[in-house]
Amino acid sequence: xxxxxxxxxxxxxxxxxxxxxxxxxxxxxxxxxxxxxxxxxxxxxxxxxxxxxxxxxxxxxxxxxxxxxxxxxxxxxxxxxxxxxxxxxxxxxxxxxxxxxxxxxxxxxxxxxxxxxxxxxxxxxxxxxxxxxxxxxxxxxxxxxxxxxxxxxxxxxxxxxxxxxxxxxxxxxxxxxxxxxxxxxxxxxxxxxxxxxxxxxxxxxxxxxxxxxxxxxxxxxxxxxxxxxxxxxxxxxxxxxxxxxxxxxxxxxxxxxxxxxxxxxxxxxxxxxxxxxxxxxxxxxxxxxx
Amino acid sequence: xxxxxxxxxxxxxxxxxxxxxxxxxxxxxxxxxxxxxxxxxxxxxxxxxxxxxxxxxxxxxxxxxxxxxxxxxxxxxxxxxxxxxxxxxxxxxxxxxxxxxxxxxxxxxxxxxxxxxxxxxxxxxxxxxxxxxxxxxxxxxxxxxxxxxxxxxxxxxxxxxxxxxxxxxxxxxxxxxxxxxxxxxxxxxxxxxxxxxxxxxxxxxxxxxxxxxxxxxxxxxxxxxxxxxxxxxxxxxxxxxxxxxxxxxxxxxxxxxxxxxxxxxxxxxxxxxxxxxxxxxxxxxxxxxxxxxxxxxxxxxxxxxxxxxxxxxxxxxxxxxxxxxxxxxxxxxxxxxxxxxxxxxxxxxxxxxxxxxxxxxxxxxxxxxxxxxxxxxxxxxxxxxxxxxxxxxxxxxxxxxxxxxxxxxxxxxxxxxxxxxxxxxxxxxxxxxxxxxxxxxxxxxxxxxxxxxxxxxxxxxxxx
Ligand SMILES: Nc1ncnc2c1ncn2[C@@H]1O[C@H](COP(=O)(O)OP(=O)(O)OP(=O)(O)O)[C@@H](O)[C@H]1O
Ligand SMILES: [Mg+2]
Numbered sequence: 001x002x003x004x005x006x007x008x009x010x011x012x013x014x015x016x017x018x019x020x021x022x023x024x025x026x027x028x029x030x031x032x033x034x035x036x037x038x039x040x041x042x043x044x045x046x047x048x049x050x051x052x053x054x055x056x057x058x059x060x061x062x063x064x065x066x067x068x069x070x071x072x073x074x075x076x077x078x079x080x081x082x083x084x085x086x087x088x089x090x091x092x093x094x095x096x097x098x099x100x101x102x103x104x105x106x107x108x109x110x111x112x113x114x115x116x117x118x119x120x121x122x123x124x125x126x127x128x129x130x131x132x133x134x135x136x137x138x139x140x141x142x143x144x145x146x147x148x149x150x151x152x153x154x155x156x157x158x159x160x161x162x163x164x165x166x167x168x169x170x171x172x173x174x175x176x177x178x179x180x181x182x183x184x185x186x187x188x189x190x191x192x193x194x195x196x197x198x199x200x201x202x203x204x205x206x207x208x209x210x211x212x213x214x215x216x217x218x219x220x221x222x223x224x225x226x227x228x229x230x231x232x233x234x235x236x237x238x239x240x241x242x243x244x245x246x247x248x249x250x251x252x253x254x255x256x257x258x259x260x261x262x263x264x265x266x267x268x269x270x271x272x273x274x275x276x277x278x279x280x281x282x283x284x285x286x287x288x289x290x
Numbered sequence: 291x292x293x294x295x296x297x298x299x300x301x302x303x304x305x306x307x308x309x310x311x312x313x314x315x316x317x318x319x320x321x322x323x324x325x326x327x328x329x330x331x332x333x334x335x336x337x338x339x340x341x342x343x344x345x346x347x348x349x350x351x352x353x354x355x356x357x358x359x360x361x362x363x364x365x366x367x368x369x370x371x372x373x374x375x376x377x378x379x380x381x382x383x384x385x386x387x388x389x390x391x392x393x394x395x396x397x398x399x400x401x402x403x404x405x406x407x408x409x410x411x412x413x414x415x416x417x418x419x420x421x422x423x424x425x426x427x428x429x430x431x432x433x434x435x436x437x438x439x440x441x442x443x444x445x446x447x448x449x450x451x452x453x454x455x456x457x458x459x460x461x462x463x464x465x466x467x468x469x470x471x472x473x474x475x476x477x478x479x480x481x482x483x484x485x486x487x488x489x490x491x492x493x494x495x496x497x498x499x500x501x502x503x504x505x506x507x508x509x510x511x512x513x514x515x516x517x518x519x520x521x522x523x524x525x526x527x528x529x530x531x532x533x534x535x536x537x538x539x540x541x542x543x544x545x546x547x548x549x550x551x552x553x554x555x556x557x558x559x560x561x562x563x564x565x566x567x568x569x570x571x572x573x574x575x576x577x578x579x580x581x582x583x584x585x586x587x588x589x590x591x592x593x594x595x596x597x598x599x600x601x602x603x604x605x606x607x608x609x610x611x612x613x614x615x616x617x618x619x620x621x622x623x624x625x626x627x628x629x630x631x632x633x634x635x636x637x638x639x640x641x642x643x644x645x646x647x648x649x650x651x652x653x654x655x656x657x658x659x660x661x662x663x664x665x666x667x668x669x670x671x672x673x674x675x676x677x678x679x680x681x682x683x684x685x686x687x688x689x690x691x692x693x694x695x696x697x698x699x700x701x702x703x704x705x706x707x708x709x710x711x712x713x714x715x716x717x718x719x720x721x722x723x724x725x726x727x728x729x730x731x732x733x734x735x736x737x738x739x740x741x742x743x744x745x746x747x748x749x750x751x752x753x754x
Contacts, residue, residue, distance in 0.1 A: 056613065088615035096613075102606035104749030105599075106734045106742070112596075113603040114614050119596035124753075129595040130588065136595075144736065160738040165748035183614055 008035040008069065009187055009219045010055070013202055015064030015079075017050050017243075024050040027244045028064070031289055032087035032187070034071065037213055037220040042240035043263060048223045051240070052189050055221070056094045057083035068092065071217065074163055088117050093185035095176040097192050097223075103165025107156055110164050113149035119143055150178040154208065158214050164232045170218070172203045174208065181212065187219050188212070193228040231255070239263065308635050309363045317352060324348050336741050361402055364713040396673055404579055410570045418571045420687055422578055422643060426636055427678040431663040432672060433632030436589055438672035439660065440598065441625035442605030442752015446657055447498075447518025451630035453525060453652035454494050455487035455637020458537040459533075460647045462486065480543035484638050491634025492627040494521075499626040518657055525649040537648025539627045540641050545573055549633035569666040581639060586672055592628070594735045599745060601625050602670075602735075655710075661715065666720055668727030669751055677728050 008031040017025040025047040025226050032038040040048050053059040055066055055078060066078040076090035088090050102110050112119070122139030123129030129136045151157040154174040159167060164175060173193055180188055193209075194202040213220055224230045228252070230237065237254040239247040241263040247254050254260055274284055329348050330341045403410075404425070411417035413487030430452065461481035476481070502513045525532045532538070540548065548557040550570040557573075558565035592598040600621045602612050611618050629633045641647045663682055689709035720727070730746025 058609070058612075067321050084612045084615050084617050087613055088617075096610070100607050100610040100613075102603050102610065103600060104732060104744055106737065106744065108738055109599060109602075109734055110737055112736055113599050113611070113616070114605075116596050116600050116614060116616050123595050123597075126592070126595055126597045128639070129597075132591075140736075144738070148738070156736075161734065161740055161742050163748045167383075177376040200616055290662055 001072070006033045006036070008032065008192055010038075010067075011067045011069075012051070013067075015051070015054055015061045015066060017054055017059060018062045019048070023059075024243050025054070025240075028240070028243070028245055029136035029246055030238045030245060032221050034219050034220055035213065035217070037209065037222060037233050039222045039234035039237045040240065041224060041230055041237060043073040046240040047241055047243040049191055050243075052094060052191055052221075052223065054079070055086075056092055056189060057086040068187060087183060087185075091184065091186040092182045092189065093187070094189040095173075095180055095191055095193060099169075099172050099176055101172055101179070102163040103163065103174060105164060106161050107151065107164050107167070108144070108147055108160045110175060110179050111150060112143060112181045115146065116180045138147045144214040147182060149183055153211065154178045170197050173197065174205075177208070177212075180220075181216070185218055189221045189222045189223075192225060193249070194221070194224055194229045197226075199228075200228050202226055205229060211231055212255055217237060232269065304364065305531070307690065309360070311490045312363070312698050313356055316355060317362055320352055320355050322349075324351060326462055328672030329394060334335070367533065372619075398440075399674055400617065400673075408575055413566075413568050413572065415568060415571060418568070418575050420684075422571070422575050422680050423687075424641060424642075424683045425578045425582050427660065427663060427683050428676055429636045429681055430633060430660045431638065431667065431675045432582065432589060433629050434660050435629075435670065435672065435675060436592075436601070436632070437629035438664050438752075440589075440605065441601040441622060441668075442594065442750065443622060443625060444507070444509050444752070445629070446515035446654075446661065447521075448514075448629070448660055449652045449654070449656040450498070450518040450521040451491040451494060452637040452640065452656070453521050453649075454491045455634030455639075456641040456647045456651070457489045457525065457538075458487040458634065459483045459530060459638040459641040464538055476541055476542040476599050477547050477549060478639070480642050481546070484635060487638035488631040488634040491637065491674050492631040495626040495628075495630030496623055498630075501621045502579070503622045503626075515654065515657070518654060520654075522649050525652070526593075535649060537646055537650075539646050540644070541568065542645060543574070543577070543642040544741075566692050574639075576634075578639055581635055585635075587674065596619070597622070597624055606750050621735050625683060628651075648668045659713075662717060666717065668729040670749070671727065671729035672730060674727050674729030681716075685712060685716070699710070 003145050010032040010148055012031070015025055015028045016023065022175065028047075028051065030038075038043060042048055046228075054061045057078060061079050064079065068076045068078055069279065070091070076086070078086055078092070081090065087094075102113060105113070114267050119125070119136075119139055123136040124133065148160070149162055154177065156167075156171060156178065158176055159171065164172065167175060173196070175248060177188075177190065177193060180190075194205055197205060206229055208211075208223070209220060209229075211217060222230070222234060234251055237247075237249065237251055238245060239254055239257070246259045249256040249257070291593065325348070325643065328351065329345060330343055333340055333342050350722045395578050404421075406607040407421050408418055411421075411563075430448070430563045434445065434448045434452075437443050437448070459480065462483045463476060467475045467479050467482075472589070498514070498517050502510055502517075505513055526535050528534070544550070545557045548560050550567075552558070553567040555563060557569060585669070591596075598617050600611065603616070603626075604618060604621055604625075608618055611621070640651070643698045644651070659682065663675055667676070667678035689712065724730070731743035732746070732750075733743055734741055
């Protein structure tokens with residue numbers, strides 16, 4: 001349900017993040033549109049994960065403003081909120097570059113924990129739950145149904161009762177996405193979801209992300225190195241290098257931007273004439289899927 | 291050790307020269323130690339100091355040592371050195387099916403035995419006392435298990451909440467109830483104070499929790515330890531309020547208002563049976579049994595509620611919890627408060643059982659023992675805790691009886707003093723061979739098709 005009129009769901013304005021003397025993100029501004037997939041790309045150490053941590057409240061940006069707008073018009077200033085409140089009220093969910101599942105809990109339990117706040121209310125903040133209220137039991141059943149629905153979508157339904165830590169790597173990645181979706185987010189931030197996946201798995205991931213975007217009222221912000229994923233599914237790409245935005249636009253635009261090519265291939269200023277050649281190399285490398 | 295590796299490399303075939311070399315080395319070192327310590331004993335007779343030689347003992351010990359070492363060489367160290375391969379696939383499912391088949395029966399069986407114990411024991415005082423003693427620690431360990439085993443927060447000051455519960459009962463029943471309601475209420479004091487003691491302890495849990503929950507791991511452990519000591523020192527020094535080190539004598543509990551005494555208005559007369567002091571102890575036994583079962587069932591239910599799942603998720607990964615919108619501070623506080631509440635209940639019971647409270651009952655070693663039970667039982671496992679409590683508290687009792695060692699100990703020492711040594715040794719051995727405690731498998735709280743226990747090496751221990 002891609003909307004014709006593009007409204008920003010996330011607005012990042014002049015965000016700077018310093019760690020001591022190191023400026024990991026400097027004066028970054030960009031927007032992510034509602035119901036679109038926005039990709040954040042850049043070489044290693046460019047500051048992508050740091051941007052995610054600022055958006056999800058794990059870091060407080062040194063300067064700048066991050067605003068999130070829901071479709072109903074409510075606005076959240078994320079730079080002022082605690083991380084868990086951002087997840088709970090602003091409805092931003094995320095996955096982690098190095099997977100963070102509850103490995104000693106089962107796949108299903110992982111998805112139940114994701115529905116904590118909803119179930120907490122249903123259990124009368126534990127009091128009614130301890131007394132065995134039927135209202136809570138119904139809510140728990142619904143929560144299991146939601147979890148089941150997501151397990152079907154990520155094809156993990158057969159592993160529902162296995163410990164999350166026992167899953168192979170690719171399955172863990174998909175479980176983490178399902179867990180984030182069980183919080184019913186408005187903005188889903190995925191930090192390198194295709195890392196470590198084989199080509200078949202990343203093709204499957206493309207499909208999953210497209211399905212998530214079209215079937216749910218959710219916008220996706222994606223960090224990814226795998227160009228086949230980035231170019232294949234994103235509506236809009238923001239390129240970072242050394243903490244600064246060097247390009248911003250459609251995949252087609254970004255792919256042919258000389259600044260991006262320079263950042264990725266490390267071409268000197270004098271060697272601009274070789275850019276045309278380099279652009280061709282990149283186009284081949286990423287595969288022309290856009 | 292070189293010899294171990296050598297024998298392991300051949301996987302099965304024994305490397306006899308290496309084993310013999312190792313045994314000779316063992317013999318040499320142990321003789322070096324034993325000759326001065328064991329072989330001669332100085333005995334003061336009436337007239338002089340004489341040396342008594344004890345070579346038989348030396349050789350008995352030496353033979354034992356070598357035997358154990360040989361056994362280890364042949365049957366333990368000889369195994370292929372890949373615990374992952376050995377435990378994970380082939381042994382895993384087989385073990386699981388056995389423990390899963392008997393698993394559901396263990397707890398009901400234990401409860402049945404516990405209920406029948408006074409009858410099995412023929413209403414003897416000693417076994418009932420021991421039962422009360424063990425059940426108190428089972429309950430305490432179940433309470434601490436919420437904090438340490440489920441939420442993964444290392445609390446070394448748990449005994450503070452036990453103290454709060456005990457003093458709540460002592461002060462309310464001896465000072466405040468007579469003052470507020472007159473003496474008529476005193477027989478009911480236990481029943482009224484029990485919930486109050488729990489609530490006060492929970493309140494203290496929250497008060498302690500607020501400042502310390504930003505800390506993790508070692509820091510959290512140290513601050514909780516200090517908190518435990520502070521409570522004890524306040525109890526010692528706030529003389530006007532707590533009567534200091536002299537302690538407070540506490541009234542006995544009654545059977546819903548009927549005192550356990552010989553007269554016409556006593557328990558025995560009411561039920562038309564002959565008065566016997568044992569009634570009181572049987573009553574206490576069932577009270578602590580019911581309190582412990584309450585702890586068990588409430589904790590079990592909590593585990594299946596969002597709060598319990600959040601505790602376990604917190605132990606697994608705090609950052610992931612926050613990314614899912616879980617308020618981790620509140621989650622930790624509830625774990626502290628609910629764990630403390632059960633400590634408070636147990637404290638209230640302890641006060642009435644002892645008939646006397648003093649700060650001496652709430653020293654650090656109590657916290658350490660309760661924690662040892664939780665760790666030995668297997669973090670998070672309620673059944674494991676029962677066995678650990680029986681093992682630890684039972685062995686403490688055993689040591690009281692052992693006069694066998696007496697001969698070898700210096701004058702005036704008591705085998706009781708060695709019980710910590712024995713428990714320490716047992717812990718070291720446990721950590722070496724079963725580092726995750728008796729019961730390592732975690733039972734999931736919800737399932738779609740079948741409940742499969744989660745193997746212990748996937749479950750995290752928390753970071754404090
Ligand atoms: N907590 C921190 N303290 C200090 N420096 C940090 C911290 N987090 C990130 N950095 C630094 O900020 C810079 C950007 O790191 P970041 O993890 O955001 O890069 P990235 O774009 O996600 O890289 P990658 O593609 O390797 O994941 C790096 O130089 C990193 O060392
Ligand atoms: Mg990163």
